[in-house]
Amino acid sequence: MSAMGDMSAMGHARHQDRMRSVTELRGPDTPDQGGAVRRFTLTARTATVTLSSGRRVSAWTFDGRVPGPPITAVQGDLVEVRLRNADISAGVTLHWHGYDVPSGEDGVPGLTQEAVMPGQEFVYRFRAEQAGTFWYHTHEVSDLGVRMGLYGTLVVTPRAAAPAGLDLTLPVHTFAGATVAGDHDRPIEQTVAAGTAVRLRLIDTDNDPHRFTLAGTPYRLVAVDGADLHEPGVLTRSALRLAAGGRYDLAFTMPAGGSVVLRVDDRTVALTLSSGAAATGQSPGADGASWPELDLTRYGTPAPTPFTARTPADRRFTLVLDRGLSLAGGRPLYAYTVNGDAFPDIPPQTVAEGDLVRFTVVNRGSDTHPWHLHGHRVLVLSRNGRAPTGSPLWLDTFDVRPGEVWEVAFRADNPGLWMNHCHNLGHADQGMVLHLAYE
Ligand code: C2O
Ligand code: CU
Numbered sequence: 001m002s003a004m005g006d007m008s009a010m011g012h013a014r015h016q017d018r019m020r021s022v023t024e025l026r027g028p029d030t031p032d033q034g035g036a037v038r039r040f041t042l043t044a045r046t047a048t049v050t051l052s053s054g055r056r057v058s059a060w061t062f063d064g065r066v067p068g069p070p071i072t073a074v075q076g077d078l079v080e081v082r083l084r085n086a087d088i089s090a091g092v093t094l095h096w097h098g099y100d101v102p103s104g105e106d107g108v109p110g111l112t113q114e115a116v117m118p119g120q121e122f123v124y125r126f127r128a129e130q131a132g133t134f135w136y137h138t139h140e141v142s143d144l145g146v147r148m149g150l151y152g153t154l155v156v157t158p159r160a161a162a163p164a165g166l167d168l169t170l171p172v173h174t175f176a177g178a179t180v181a182g183d184h185d186r187p188i189e190q191t192v193a194a195g196t197a198v199r200l201r202l203i204d205t206d207n208d209p210h211r212f213t214l215a216g217t218p219y220r221l222v223a224v225d226g227a228d229l230h231e232p233g234v235l236t237r238s239a240l241r242l243a244a245g246g247r248y249d250l251a252f253t254m255p256a257g258g259s260v261v262l263r264v265d266d267r268t269v270a271l272t273l274s275s276g277a278a279a280t281g282q283s284p285g286a287d288g289a290s291w292p293e294l295d296l297t298r299y300g301t302p303a304p305t306p307f308t309a310r311t312p313a314d315r316r317f318t319l320v321l322d323r324g325l326s327l328a329g330g331r332p333l334y335a336y337t338v339n340g341d342a343f344p345d346i347p348p349q350t351v352a353e354g355d356l357v358r359f360t361v362v363n364r365g366s367d368t369h370p371w372h373l374h375g376h377r378v379l380v381l382s383r384n385g386r387a388p389t390g391s392p393l394w395l396d397t398f399d400v401r402p403g404e405v406w407e408v409a410f411r412a413d414n415p416g417l418w419m420n421h422c423h424n425l426g427h428a429d430q431g432m433v434l435h436l437a438y439e
Helices: 009-022 143-147 425-429
Strands: 037-050 056-062 071-074 078-085 095-097 121-127 133-136 149-156 166-175 178-181 187-189 197-204 208-216 219-225 240-241 247-253 259-264 267-275 315-326 335-340 349-351 356-363 369-373 378-383 397-400 404-411 417-422 433-438
Touching: 009 356, 009 417, 037 071, 056 143, 071 078, 133 197, 133 247, 143 425, 149 197, 149 219, 178 267, 197 240, 208 247, 240 247, 240 425, 259 425, 315 349, 315 369, 349 356, 356 369, 356 397, 397 404, 417 425
Parallel strands: 037 078, 071 149, 166 197, 187 267, 315 356, 349 433
Antiparallel strands: 037 056, 078 121, 095 133, 133 149, 166 178, 197 247, 208 240, 208 259, 219 247, 259 267, 315 335, 356 404, 369 397, 369 417, 378 404, 417 433
16 A cells, blocks of 8 residues: 555655655653553564464464564553564555554554565654553555454553453454464363453454354443443343454453353354353353344443534545545556545545544445544544444444444544555555545
8 A cells, every 4th residue: 555656746745745744753762750661573574373273374474473472561651663574575564553653653654654675674662652452563565464464462551450360362363264363263262260350352353344242241341442431331142243453342250150252253262261160051152143233332321522513623524435436547447435536546634733623434335344544533423323322432443334424523633644544454455545634
């Protein structure tokens, strides 16, 4: 996605100027008071990876593993990640999905930096200001790169909170045709003492949504896209549909004498936690395919938000998503389009710092489009004309299904140049990308 295509000469010059100023919007180099410096080095290289079944697959990796090494920090820390590229000939970057880093740390080739080519390196620095579940991935030829394995998890824990007894981060990925949770293509099985507080962090690193069911215990969905929900209720026999790129944090207390089973798409058991002797009979949740999907906009207790659908917006945009013929590149090709155009012909959304920006996303096509804005978290104002009645929903990736209309808003408080795109990275590759630019 680094190719700028045949942008007009003037547009190109303006883009070059903007890019030059963005590359100077770098992160700080000290932690907050009391915070630590966390240093990581990730080396991108091709490797053969052995999955839990013993199956060997060739992959593009960070440090020879898929997913890459987990990056963890405590709120207030400085995170410093040295990215080295050994032999990924397509080039590589690190994008901190959902993390609102300064624009120059955002890892978008051709926009905030040049791709890191074999033999080169790039050092990212940002303060861990948001606590929650996030992930990182390459943004150079991102559809192929992420699919091949260039991704990992980023988890930031609050400084004050008591840690969960068991805190499991499970990125779910389709890898060489298998559903892989973490690096397991076979269920993860673990014994956990009854009464243990468990937090499960689910991440969808694929191009499609996944449906999750958790059986064997009541639980709460406590955070979405790294943002805590307000007074979430208790769930049983519910299915959670997670958008591509999105994250869910689940919390429960390990029950006595039973097992807790997490399934993906009703068929794959990803995780079994047992507190006692092996359970006899049917494993819980085998009937999960019939469980209703939780409506996030109705879940949790409402709480005040800094702005609502009635707050006057400084800017408004409408993005109509579809698939159609595009002339970008000179010959008609099918592309995924925004307002009839495909990248790089979609005009940028231009905002000023401090603006309250409202945008509507309309899906006229027959594919689902997980919409993702870099550098900002959006508040959902309405979905299909209905305002949420549950907890305020702050998302960085929202799943716009065929026929749907979502209205979201955000405060333009992170100057720079940002991607605003479909996180089905195949769709992004085929044009469904625009920029958000600060004037
Ligand atoms: Cu995970 Cu441009 O995004
Ligand atoms: Cu899409």
